[in-house]
Amino acid sequence: MIKIKPLYVIAVLLYAGISGAFGGQKMEAVTVTPAYAQPDKQLLPSGYFNKSEKVEIDSSLVDSMGVAWMRARNQNSLVWILASTLRPVSTDTLEAAQTGTVSPIDMARRNEALKANASWPRRMRKAIHNGRICLDMDSVQLVASWGKPRSISPAFAIGLGNHSIWYFGEAGDVPLVVFISNGRVIGWSSK
Numbered sequence: 001m002i003k004i005k006p007l008y009v010i011a012v013l014l015y016a017g018i019s020g021a022f023g024g025q026k027m028e029a030v031t032v033t034p035a036y037a038q039p040d041k042q043l044l045p046s047g048y049f050n051k052s053e054k055v056e057i058d059s060s061l062v063d064s065m066g067v068a069w070m071r072a073r074n075q076n077s078l079v080w081i082l083a084s085t086l087r088p089v090s091t092d093t094l095e096a097a098q099t100g101t102v103s104p105i106d107m108a109r110r111n112e113a114l115k116a117n118a119s120w121p122r123r124m125r126k127a128i129h130n131g132r133i134c135l136d137m138d139s140v141q142l143v144a145s146w147g148k149p150r151s152i153s154p155a156f157a158i159g160l161g162n163h164s165i166w167y168f169g170e171a172g173d174v175p176l177v178v179f180i181s182n183g184r185v186i187g188w189s190s191k
Helices: 006-022 104-116 122-129 139-146
Strands: 026-029 033-035 047-049 054-062 068-074 077-082 086-088 095-097 132-134 151-157 161-168 176-181 184-188
Touching (some): 033 077, 104 122, 104 139, 122 132, 122 139, 132 139, 139 184
Antiparallel strands (some): 026 054, 026 086, 033 047, 054 068, 095 132, 161 176, 176 184
């Protein structure tokens, strides 16, 4: 019987949930980013992506050390890039929404938060108005969009470090789970 360390399983599951939507998505480099022939930081990079250079993601994985990698298409070849150095080009497609009807209380909460925070980025304002969440949304914006979670659990995963898991939905239902790291949404589960 094979024993798998629970933290590694958590890291794989969390990252699979976070990266599942990225296959075929366009991403851009956050900074000058090394690209590798294999997912191994100890190898010499086979090339680099410039800041804001766009790539198409082919697949993703978490290595045995808990480091998240994405395989990107680079001029007709596939290279591996650290996932932490990429961000979605258009996060409008990376959104989650709660199901069910919208109550007047939810709409009032959203409208009040939008009026009080006119400086929020347009895509965040649009997501909140529509009752959606998106990557990089802060916890205040998350609460403005979906309300207070039914519970919050602290968590730790290799590759993610300390983060929290927010549970939304009615008691007895399968919860929608949102992962928060450094006060920002980094992923979610779907029902």
